[in-house]
Amino acid sequence: MHGKGLRTLALLTALTLTAAYALVFFWTPNEADQGFVQKIFYLHVPMAIVALCGFVAGGVAGLMYLRTRDGKWDLRAYVAIHLSQILACGVLITGAIWAKASWGHWWLWDEPMLVSFLIVFLLYATYQVLRFSIEDRERQARYASVFAVVAGAFVPINFAVVRMAQSYVHPRTLGTTTGGMPGEMMLTFLIALVGMALLFVTLWKYEMASKSAGAQVRALRLRLLGDDDALPRRSAAPML
Amino acid sequence: MPALPLDEAGKYVAAAYLVFLALLLIYVAIMSGRLSRLERDLTELNRELTERDEQRARDPEHVA
Numbered sequence: 001m002h003g004k005g006l007r008t009l010a011l012l013t014a015l016t017l018t019a020a021y022a023l024v025f026f027w028t029p030n031e032a033d034q035g036f037v038q039k040i041f042y043l044h045v046p047m048a049i050v051a052l053c054g055f056v057a058g059g060v061a062g063l064m065y066l067r068t069r070d071g072k073w074d075l076r077a078y079v080a081i082h083l084s085q086i087l088a089c090g091v092l093i094t095g096a097i098w099a100k101a102s103w104g105h106w107w108l109w110d111e112p113m114l115v116s117f118l119i120v121f122l123l124y125a126t127y128q129v130l131r132f133s134i135e136d137r138e139r140q141a142r143y144a145s146v147f148a149v150v151a152g153a154f155v156p157i158n159f160a161v162v163r164m165a166q167s168y169v170h171p172r173t174l175g176t177t178t179g180g181m182p183g184e185m186m187l188t189f190l191i192a193l194v195g196m197a198l199l200f201v202t203l204w205k206y207e208m209a210s211k212s213a214g215a216q217v218r219a220l221r222l223r224l225l226g227d228d229d230a231l232p233r234r235s236a237a238p239m240l
Numbered sequence: 241m242p243a244l245p246l247d248e249a250g251k252y253v254a255a256a257y258l259v260f261l262a263l264l265l266i267y268v269a270i271m272s273g274r275l276s277r278l279e280r281d282l283t284e285l286n287r288e289l290t291e292r293d294e295q296r297a298r299d300p301e302h303v304a
Contacts, residue, residue, distance in 0.1 A: 043257060
């Protein structure tokens with residue numbers, strides 16, 4: 001029943017994101033230091049926050065699977081991590097574009113924030129490989145859940161450590177060291193953040209509904225026709 | 241580094257937002273492919289069930 005309320009949620013997401021990016025370009029003032037380039041901030045930072053929260057949510061779902069052994073929690077973790085990986089990919093690309101425009105370099109290896117995010121991204125890139133390498137469904141779900149919990153715990157710890165570390169270049173968002181943002185910027189940022197979070201939830205529900213429908217079709221096929229093709233093949237994605 | 245002029249900065253900002261849009265569109269395209277496959281499976285399932293029902297109607301004694 002993941003498709004329930006999906007249309008309303010999709011409309012709300014479209015509305016919030018449109019409003020946020022309309023505010024970015026037509027209402028929010030340009031930042032004094034970086035000028036127009038700083039507009040990337042309203043896309044890059046909400047995407048990064050939502051991606052990291054998605055990884056943590058995947059960890060929580062993994063923990064729930066380990067507690068309940070209900071395959072739905074494994075699927076929830078899988079979809080959350082999968083979507084977070086897509087967003088993280090967007091964060092790395094938009095970050096590189098922003099870096100080139102503001103610092104003159106696509107990437108700086110001595111920037112803890114950039115390198116730590118890349119480490120998190122590469123860590124989660126192994127999640128799919130881990131899943132695919134295990135054929136037995138129950139074992140796959142168990143191992144993937146342990147991975148999701150450990151990696152999910154690593155994400156906030158890593159983020160906190162990096163924020164505490166001294167940084168020379170990367171700006172601090174919502175930090176107190178460089179002062180707060182002006183009201184218009186903060187409001188726009190918060191709307192963009194809500195929009196990005198809604199987008200994540202919408203896509204999560206959409207993919208859950210799609211996977212759930214696929215599982216129901218397979219079960220129906222197996223039950224009615226006894227078709228061997230309906231049996232789950234080796235895949236990284238969980239099968240309900 | 242000093243702030244880039246608007247014409248220069250605009251390219252970077254547009255590129256960043258286009259990356260986001262492209263990622264979103266690729267995701268939707270992949271999901272629509274999956275949805276089409278699901279629809280095809282359902283159509284096939286429906287057809288096979290109809291054939292089975294017709295066979296049963298023709299030969300009521302031979303029930304699977």
